[in-house]
Amino acid sequence: MILFEFAKRNIRLHWLRSFLAVLGIVIGVASIAAMGILGNSMVLSIGESLSSVGDTIVVSPHTGGSGMGPPGKTNEKITDRMVEQIKRAVTPNLAIPVYSGGDRMKIGSKETAGVIYGIKIDDIPTLLEVDEGSYSRGETAAMVGRKFADENDIKVGSRISVGTKGIVRVSGILKERGMGFDINPDYGIVVTDNWYAQAYNATDYDMVVVKVRDLAQIDSVKESIEKALNKREQVVNVLETKKILETIMTAFSSISTFVMAIGGISLIVAGVSIFNIMMMSVTERIREIGIMRSLGAQRLEVMKMFLYEALILGLVGSTIGGVFSLLGGYLVSSLILKTTKYVFVPSSLLPVVYGMAFGIAVCLVCGIYPAWKAANLNPIEALRHE
Amino acid sequence: MSQDLAGTKPVIQFKDVTKVYSLPAGDVIALNHVTFSVEPGEFVAIMGPSGSGKSTLLNLIGCLDVPTSGDLWISGTRIGDMSDYDLTLLRRDSIGFVFQQFNLIPLFTVLENVQLPLTLKTQSSVAGDRPKDVLMSVGLEPALYTHTPSELSGGQQQRVAIARALVNDPEILLCDEPTGNLDRKTGTGIMELLAGMNRNGKTIIMVTHDPKTAEYAKRIIIIEDGRIQ
Ligand SMILES: Nc1ncnc2c1ncn2[C@@H]1O[C@H](COP(=O)(O)OP(=O)(O)OP(=O)(O)O)[C@@H](O)[C@H]1O
Numbered sequence: 001m002i003l004f005e006f007a008k009r010n011i012r013l014h015w016l017r018s019f020l021a022v023l024g025i026v027i028g029v030a031s032i033a034a035m036g037i038l039g040n041s042m043v044l045s046i047g048e049s050l051s052s053v054g055d056t057i058v059v060s061p062h063t064g065g066s067g068m069g070p071p072g073k074t075n076e077k078i079t080d081r082m083v084e085q086i087k088r089a090v091t092p093n094l095a096i097p098v099y100s101g102g103d104r105m106k107i108g109s110k111e112t113a114g115v116i117y118g119i120k121i122d123d124i125p126t127l128l129e130v131d132e133g134s135y136s137r138g139e140t141a142a143m144v145g146r147k148f149a150d151e152n153d154i155k156v157g158s159r160i161s162v163g164t165k166g167i168v169r170v171s172g173i174l175k176e177r178g179m180g181f182d183i184n185p186d187y188g189i190v191v192t193d194n195w196y197a198q199a200y201n202a203t204d205y206d207m208v209v210v211k212v213r214d215l216a217q218i219d220s221v222k223e224s225i226e227k228a229l230n231k232r233e234q235v236v237n238v239l240e241t242k243k244i245l246e247t248i249m250t251a252f253s254s255i256s257t258f259v260m261a262i263g264g265i266s267l268i269v270a271g272v273s274i275f276n277i278m279m280m281s282v283t284e285r286i287r288e289i290g291i292m293r294s295l296g297a298q299r300l301e302v303m304k305m306f307l308y309e310a311l312i313l314g315l316v317g318s319t320i321g322g323v324f325s326l327l328g329g330y331l332v333s334s335l336i337l338k339t340t341k342y343v344f345v346p347s348s349l350l351p352v353v354y355g356m357a358f359g360i361a362v363c364l365v366c367g368i369y370p371a372w373k374a375a376n377l378n379p380i381e382a383l384r385h386e
Numbered sequence: 387m388s389q390d391l392a393g394t395k396p397v398i399q400f401k402d403v404t405k406v407y408s409l410p411a412g413d414v415i416a417l418n419h420v421t422f423s424v425e426p427g428e429f430v431a432i433m434g435p436s437g438s439g440k441s442t443l444l445n446l447i448g449c450l451d452v453p454t455s456g457d458l459w460i461s462g463t464r465i466g467d468m469s470d471y472d473l474t475l476l477r478r479d480s481i482g483f484v485f486q487q488f489n490l491i492p493l494f495t496v497l498e499n500v501q502l503p504l505t506l507k508t509q510s511s512v513a514g515d516r517p518k519d520v521l522m523s524v525g526l527e528p529a530l531y532t533h534t535p536s537e538l539s540g541g542q543q544q545r546v547a548i549a550r551a552l553v554n555d556p557e558i559l560l561c562d563e564p565t566g567n568l569d570r571k572t573g574t575g576i577m578e579l580l581a582g583m584n585r586n587g588k589t590i591i592m593v594t595h596d597p598k599t600a601e602y603a604k605r606i607i608i609i610e611d612g613r614i615q
């Protein structure tokens with residue numbers, strides 16, 4: 001239609017200022033939509049790790065006095081008696097006591113340091129997955145985290161000298177675990193509990209990992225642990241990994257709110273500049289508006305002429321912004337989440353659609369007043385305009 | 387409302403029309419109790435000193451404005467308290483304007499300028515052969531149709547403006563100083579063209595300062611201080 005053509009050519013004639021106004025829309029739409037994509041990818045990927053580690057409850061000693069939770073006596077370790085209590089409380093689910101510490105390590109002539117977990121031989125397969133080699137069979141056998149193995153050139157059969165405590169033989173390399181909330185052996189080794197107890201003279205454990213078979217029972221299992229141990233005073237902290245993930249989500253959502261606010265501000269600024277250039281367009285075109293009106297263009301048609309202009313700017317800006325948000329979401333997702341498989345799913349693309357719709361809406365809203373002003377010019381005065 | 391004069395029905399009829407502009411400094415009476423009528427096919431020149439009310443009169447005929455008091459009929463329709471919407475429709479379908487400054491739209495080509503009133507009327511971008519036919523009839527070569535107005539001479543631009551004014555086949559053609567921005571020779575060409583249109587039956591009302599230009603008209607209305615002499 002000729003009115004659309006008018007708008008298009010007006011923009012082409014003033015491409016530089018149109019480009020600058022569009023830039024704001026691009027930035028606004030891109031940051032809002034990218035945050036939406038990232039947020040959704042995060043929810044999806046956390047949801048996935050939730051189902052893989054969400055069946056875990058971590059019981060750790062209550063270190064008290066720091067204002068977190070009810071006051072209780074400070075307890076550095078988890079004793080055998082407490083482990084027994086926990087085991088009884090969670091039956092038939094498994095409770096796995098874990099020693100955890102860290103030490104210097106020597107592989108050949110290479111010196112480094114890493115975390116050490118001591119876990120009962122029988123329990124290791126329950127908690128961890130082997131990637132290469134096999135699960136520990138002897139007491140001096142150890143499993144090594146993938147990252148630790150790669151960085152230090154550790155192979156199945158390698159020997160590691162742990163601090164001054166002795167030497168362990170690597171029986172297997174563990175599968176990389178990524179963010180774990182119970183134990184995190186990627187950068188360390190897992191030895192048997194007996195070896196650990198002997199080497200470090202340990203009697204009490206550092207934590208107990210409870211594997212709950214039925215996800216629906218998480219809360220009731222947690223409650224029975226609390227009942228069994230924290231009845232009179234708080235001696236242990238009972239954390240379900242779900243809670244930890246929720247905390248991370250909350251942290252992310254405040255970051256994303258912040259970025260979206262920046263995007264929103266950028267859109268407002270863009271809206272103001274759209275308003276500005278629309279007012280300029282109208283002022284420059286007063287005479288043409290008068291001509292159009294004298295030729296029989298209705299007010300509504302004059303209004304359309306200018307709204308089309310805002311619409312084109314909005315469409316172009318939002319489309320470019322949408323494309324950028326996909327690129328940005330892809331990039332940030334691959335950097336932070338280490339995966340991009342959640343970027344191009346429908347629920348991640350929805351924020352792009354919303355962002356674009358919002359960008360277009362901003363342009364139209366900011367174009368309304370200038371267009372209305374153009375439509376309501378007195379035709380005679382408009383024709384006389386120099 | 388006696389609008390039924392015997393015989394032909396006038397295309398323009400003013401009855402006691404007054405137009406007052408209210409300004410902070412006081413009221414300006416641009417037209418003072420003006421009564422006249424124009425029959426179909428007439429070629430009328432309106433003459434008078436600057437500020438006498440010629441443009442005001444033309445704006446009223448062109449439905450760009452409404453009178454302060456009095457009655458007027460344009461192609462049989464009473465312009466009293468007509469809405470802006472209806473005035474615009476009347477303008478689109480019954481009036482063609484030709485201005486001193488040509489008033490072509492610089493963003494559009496020659497052909498698009500001429501198509502414009504037609505597309506407004508048909509609400510479709512398919513204009514058919516009519517615009518080209520009209521452009522031919524005002525003596526413009528097809529080679530020029532894709533040019534923009536700024537690439538044309540003054541005389542050519544005024545021909546495009548006339549073609550645009552005629553494309554919807556209006557009852558009345560209004561010209562405000564159509565030769566005011568043209569040299570004598572080019573102006574004569576334009577006047578010959580308008581006279582030809584009038585011979586084909588078009589009613590033309592033309593404002594001019596120039597007595598030579600006024601000679602092309604069959605009737606001259608002289609206006610002074612808002613009154614017809
Ligand atoms: N929009 C307006 N507001 C206020 N006064 C106006 C307006 N238009 C015209 N006038 C006044 O009305 C009177 C008649 O003006 P008009 O433009 O009709 O004169 P004109 O005969 O066309 O003059 P010119 O030959 O200079 O074009 C003048 O005194 C002018 O100042």
Ligand SMILES: [Mg+2]
Nearest residue numbers: 437440441442
């Ligand atoms: Mg005038």
